[in-house]
Amino acid sequence: MTLPVQAEKVQNNKETRSPLARFGRKWGLQIGIVAVALVVWLTFVVTAPRTFLSGQIYQAFMQTTPLFAMMALPLTMVVIAGEMDLSFISIMAWGVAIYVLVLGWTGSILLAFIALLLAGLFAGLINGLLVVKIGIPSLVATIGTQFFWAGVVLVISNGTGASLVSAEGTPIYNMMVGRLGVVPAQMIWTVIIAIACWIFLNRTKLGGHVYLIGDNIDSARLMGVNVDARKIMVFAIVGVAAAFTGMAASYEVTYYWPTLGAGYLLQTLASVFLGGTSAFGGVGTIFGTFVASFVIGAINGGIVAAGLTGFWTQLIYGCIVVISVSIQTMLGKRLR
């Protein structure tokens, strides 16, 4: 009885599925973002050859880009799961505020650093619980927690910053922002986090569920996926990553600002969406976010090097978010 079905199948596929088309379909997102990266890079090389043909600017990129890439990578998982997190910028400062507090009580940088990670985990879990157990849309819930943690930080620190000079030269400081030759430690962390996120999403059972949840939450639930636990998990991971990144950003300038995260929201989101992650969930790659975050980082440096004022950066990031999400949505419609 299966024979007629088979015959039909072969006919249907003959003209529509050449190997090239199949390759494009599978790797389209990755090819797209690499092409964007090349175009952006070539543009800057042409408009500001002196800057973009010297090694210095690339070292600067490796120093600054990780400070949002390390959050954009785990945030990609939240977006793939069909959710959103806007609170990570406040969690950065909240984590470091706890670090400063614990360091003051105990004098131990190690204890303070552990407290920082736990503070991030706690804030991430709260986000997850609000979304899953109470059922608030994540966009709204995390705007709420964004304001909340920013407020907590101001109350704890009385609105004033703190010097982090005491940490300079310690193992933890070197681990976070030291230099390995010319490569800043945070760049190495970014690569480690990217590899870890990739393995988690593509090679583990728990991570694989993230795609299923974002794609069709009903079917995932019916097939026995613990949807609630997985969502809380990805929010928690972003929380820890935000606190960790906040620490790196603060160590980098050896000073803690209570308004630490303020500049990172747009760059982080732009990295995720430019990287090809669907705003509707279910689709996205770690590789895309990784490359996209360096495109975003390059745009920041490139705009200034190309002779425009820094005021242009925000305008361009805004355009990138809107355009990349629009292209995603239109491509998605055409396929449906």
Add this chain to the structure above:
Amino acid sequence: MEYMLRMVNINKSFGEVKALRNVNFEVKPGEVVGLLGDNGAGKSTLVKIITGYHKPDPGGDIYWKDQKIGHLSVSEARKLGIETVFQERALADQQTIWRNIFMGRELTKAFGFMDVRKMRNETLDLMNSIMGFTSSAVTPDNAVKTMSGGERQGIAITRALYFNAELIILDEPTMGLSLTETRKVITFVSEITKAGKSCIFIDHNIFHVYPIADRIVVVDRGAIAGQFTKDTVTLDELIDRLYRVAQTGVLDTSSNKAQA
């Protein structure tokens, strides 16, 4: 073992509304039972009791392979081997075929790492054997959204078969499908019986149920209005009787009641 599933004297009320009245229902091993009835007749309530989603009112009994089941929950029903294939909600469209086949039951190596290669290979085997995809252009890495409605239904049915479902419930599997696509679904249903499993096929369209089902059970207003084995009734007779049921709520079952 005479029956895979036997339900005796099942009642179900939702507050004042009696959704099911004294229902006796059984499925034999290897049998395809067509469950036919209008919207609201009680088909889905009956099925939701079988899948453990609803609890029947006290007084009725459910037997699985001659063993009485005290309390049936959704997860227990799955463990017994009862799988439901839903029309719309079964698959994650943007994911690959192998991800969908193994959804929620991924094969793993140590430490929760997925055995991706094994899942791909198993999927390829299933595609060649049960699903009948022989074109090399369709691989386990194709996204489900690129497939037709009938093929998708096939993936959902294959998934249930692979995980050793004993009783597969198809909830309106041909809804919204074209004639050719419907034929494909019917092919998949025949695979179910070939594998020696049982199947409950729910539909309100007699023309979809009749060609596949060994036995057709008609539900009307919360009760079993009658049942026919296919060899005792022609399609025309059946249609005739269904009109009568729709008008009066009772079937003239003097000659054709199969299980009497």
